[in-house]
Amino acid sequence: MLKITGLKVKLEEEDKQILKGVDLSIEPGMVHAIMGPNGSGKSTLSYVLSGKGGYEVTGGSAALEGKDLLDMEPEERAAAGLFLAFQYPVEIPGVGNMTFLRTAVNAQRKVRGEPELSAGEFLKEVRGKAKSLKIDAEMLKRPVNVGFSGGEKKRNEILQMAMLEPKMCILDETDSGLDVDAMKLVAEGVNALRSEGRSFLVITHYQRLLDHIKPDIVHIMADGRIVKSGGPELALEVENNGYADILAEVA
Amino acid sequence: MALATQKLDATKARLADIALPEGSGWGTAARADALARVRRMGLPTKRDEYWKYTDPTTLTVADAPQAALHYNDEGPLFNAVDRVKIVFVDGVFDANASDELTAEGVEIERLADAMATDIHWAKELYGVLEARGQKPVARPLAALNTALATDGIVVRVTGKATKPINLIYLHEDEASDVILHNLVKVEAGAEVTLLETGPAAARFSKLVEVEVAEGGKFNHIRAQGRDHERRAITHCFARIAANSTYKSFTLTFNGVLTRNECVLEIVGDDAVAHVAGACVGDGRDFHHDDTVFVTHDALNGESRQVFKKVLRNGATGVFQGKILVKEGAQKTDGYQISQSLLLDEDSQFLAKPELEIYADDVACSHGSTSGAIDETALFYLRSRGVSLHDARKLLTLSFLAEALDEIEDHNLTEELRDRLEGWLSRHS
Numbered sequence: 001m002l003k004i005t006g007l008k009v010k011l012e013e014e015d016k017q018i019l020k021g022v023d024l025s026i027e028p029g030m031v032h033a034i035m036g037p038n039g040s041g042k043s044t045l046s047y048v049l050s051g052k053g054g055y056e057v058t059g060g061s062a063a064l065e066g067k068d069l070l071d072m073e074p075e076e077r078a079a080a081g082l083f084l085a086f087q088y089p090v091e092i093p094g095v096g097n098m099t100f101l102r103t104a105v106n107a108q109r110k111v112r113g114e115p116e117l118s119a120g121e122f123l124k125e126v127r128g129k130a131k132s133l134k135i136d137a138e139m140l141k142r143p144v145n146v147g148f149s150g151g152e153k154k155r156n157e158i159l160q161m162a163m164l165e166p167k168m169c170i171l172d173e174t175d176s177g178l179d180v181d182a183m184k185l186v187a188e189g190v191n192a193l194r195s196e197g198r199s200f201l202v203i204t205h206y207q208r209l210l211d212h213i214k215p216d217i218v219h220i221m222a223d224g225r226i227v228k229s230g231g232p233e234l235a236l237e238v239e240n241n242g243y244a245d246i247l248a249e250v251a
Numbered sequence: 252m253a254l255a256t257q258k259l260d261a262t263k264a265r266l267a268d269i270a271l272p273e274g275s276g277w278g279t280a281a282r283a284d285a286l287a288r289v290r291r292m293g294l295p296t297k298r299d300e301y302w303k304y305t306d307p308t309t310l311t312v313a314d315a316p317q318a319a320l321h322y323n324d325e326g327p328l329f330n331a332v333d334r335v336k337i338v339f340v341d342g343v344f345d346a347n348a349s350d351e352l353t354a355e356g357v358e359i360e361r362l363a364d365a366m367a368t369d370i371h372w373a374k375e376l377y378g379v380l381e382a383r384g385q386k387p388v389a390r391p392l393a394a395l396n397t398a399l400a401t402d403g404i405v406v407r408v409t410g411k412a413t414k415p416i417n418l419i420y421l422h423e424d425e426a427s428d429v430i431l432h433n434l435v436k437v438e439a440g441a442e443v444t445l446l447e448t449g450p451a452a453a454r455f456s457k458l459v460e461v462e463v464a465e466g467g468k469f470n471h472i473r474a475q476g477r478d479h480e481r482r483a484i485t486h487c488f489a490r491i492a493a494n495s496t497y498k499s500f501t502l503t504f505n506g507v508l509t510r511n512e513c514v515l516e517i518v519g520d521d522a523v524a525h526v527a528g529a530c531v532g533d534g535r536d537f538h539h540d541d542t543v544f545v546t547h548d549a550l551n552g553e554s555r556q557v558f559k560k561v562l563r564n565g566a567t568g569v570f571q572g573k574i575l576v577k578e579g580a581q582k583t584d585g586y587q588i589s590q591s592l593l594l595d596e597d598s599q600f601l602a603k604p605e606l607e608i609y610a611d612d613v614a615c616s617h618g619s620t621s622g623a624i625d626e627t628a629l630f631y632l633r634s635r636g637v638s639l640h641d642a643r644k645l646l647t648l649s650f651l652a653e654a655l656d657e658i659e660d661h662n663l664t665e666e667l668r669d670r671l672e673g674w675l676s677r678h679s
Contacts (some may be wrong), residue, residue, distance in 0.1 A: 050634050078636035090631040094652025095645050106634035
C-alpha cells in the first residue's frame, strides 16, 4: 500500500534536516504504529506524505500503490486515497461542516470519475456515519470545527475519514487532548473502518491508544529515522521503560 | 490659510456655471442652502484629512470620466423577491420598467413630484439630516448632492410594509453623470426594507436621508454593480429614535472608485444601529472606501460596524470608522471591526478606526486586521481533496461570512453569497 524508501526531508526555510532516511512499508489491511520521543520527526513524516508546504524532500521516495506521492498536489494525494487525521484540526468559520464534507466527497469522486452524490444521498450517508460517532445534527450544521471541544474535533476527523473512505489513513496523535471515553469513541470509529483494503499509520506518544487500536507492527522513530520495529509488545516496552533503553540499545 | 483660500477659490470656479435644477418648488430653497454650504466648505481635495486615503478628484471634476459598459449573463438580483421595482436608467426614472409606486404600509413618490407639492412631509427632511451630518466632519459632496439631485424616491412608511422597495439603477450610457437623492421616513412602529441594486452611471452620487421614529425598523440592502468602471460617492444619513432599529448591508463588486459614507445618529434610548459591508476588488484601479460615523446621543444604544474586504491584483481598500459617544450616552454598546483579506502582496488596506467617548459607563471595542489566506486552513481543505481553486474560494467566503451574517433576511444572504461565489470563480 505505502512504500517509503530512504526519505530525507529538511525544512524549506532553515537548514535543518528532520527526516534522515526513513524506510517504511505498509501492506494492505495492516495497522502500523509509529512511536517516538518529541522532535523525532513523526508529525513531519505525516505532513510530508500528505503534501504540506514548508518542507523540502532531499532524498528518497514515497509511493501509494506504486504512485509517486511526492510529485502530487495535496488534493491529488487525497483523491489517490491518502488521508491525514490532523493533530490540530483547523477551524473554518463561515463554512458549514456539511458543506465542507460534501465539497470534499464530491471533489474526490469527480477526480476519480465517479458521479457526485446528490444532496439527499449525501445526507443519508453522513447521518448514519455521524450517529455512530455520536455527532449530532447540530454539530454537522455548525461551521467546521468552530467551537468544537477537543473530542468533537477528533470525532469530526474520523467522520471525514469515514465519508472519504481512503485507502491509507494516517492518524497524527489523534489521542492528544482526549479523555478516556473520547479516545474509546474515536478508536471504535477507526476500528469500524479497518478492512482488508485499507491500511493505517497511527502516530502516537502513548501506548494507551494502541490498547484500543491494535497495531500489527510498531516502529520506534528517533532523530529522523525508524530505529526499531517489532510487534505490539514493543509499545508495551516503551510504556514501561520509556525510550531511553531502546535508544541506548540501537545507538 | 493659503491652502484653504486656494480650495475655496477652486470650488468657486468649479461651481461658477452651476445652475440649480428648475421647477423644484420648496426644494429650491433647500438646494440654494446646500449650495451655499458647499461654497463655505469647499469641495474636497486629496489634501483633506478626511480624504487622505481616497483621491476625490474624479468625483469633483466638472466632466465625469467615462465608464465602459460591461454586459454579463447574470440575471438581475432579487428577481425572486416579491418587491416594488423602481427603475432609473442613468438616473432617469423609467415608468414603463417600474411597478406602480404603491404597496401596503408605504407611500412612494418621486422626489420631483414631492417638491412640486406645496405642503409635503419631505420638506422637513430634504437636506436636513445631510446638513446635521456636516458636523463635526464636513461632507461637501453630500451638500452638493442636495443642491443638484435631479430626482430620487421619497418613501413614507406608515405601517409594516409587506414588500421591500427595490431601487434598480441601470447604466446604459458610457458618459452618464447622475445625482439622485432619496428620502425614507419610517413612522413610529413602522417597518420597511429598501433594496438598491445596479451600477447606476459612469459617475454616481447618491444620497439617502432616513428618519426612523420610535419603535420603527429600517432595513437596507445594497448591491453595487459588478465588473464595471463606474465611480460612486454615496451617503446615508440617518436619525434613529428610541427603540428603533437601523440595519444596513452593502455589497460591492469592483467599480473603479467607490466611497460609501454612512452617518448615523442615535437620538433615542434603546436604539440599534448596524452597518455592514463586504467588497471584492480586483486590479490596481480598484479603490473602495467605507467611511462610517456613528454618534450615540442616548441611553443604552447598540451599534455595530462590520466591514470585510477581499482585495487582489493591487486593489486598495479603505475603512474610516468612528464611534462617538456623547456625554450622558451611558450604557452604550459600540462595536467595530474592519478586516481585509489580501490575496497578494500588491493589494493594500488602509484603516483608520476611531473611538471618541465622553460617557463613563460604556462598552466600546474596535479591531482591524489585514491578512492573507491561512495556509494551514488551505492545506486542511486540500488534504481532504478540495482543489486549490475551490479551497481558496471557500476560505474567501468564510472570511466574508461575518459581514454577510449581518443581513437579516437569509434568502437575500443566500443570493448575495451566490453572487460572491460567482465573482470568486471568475476572478481567480
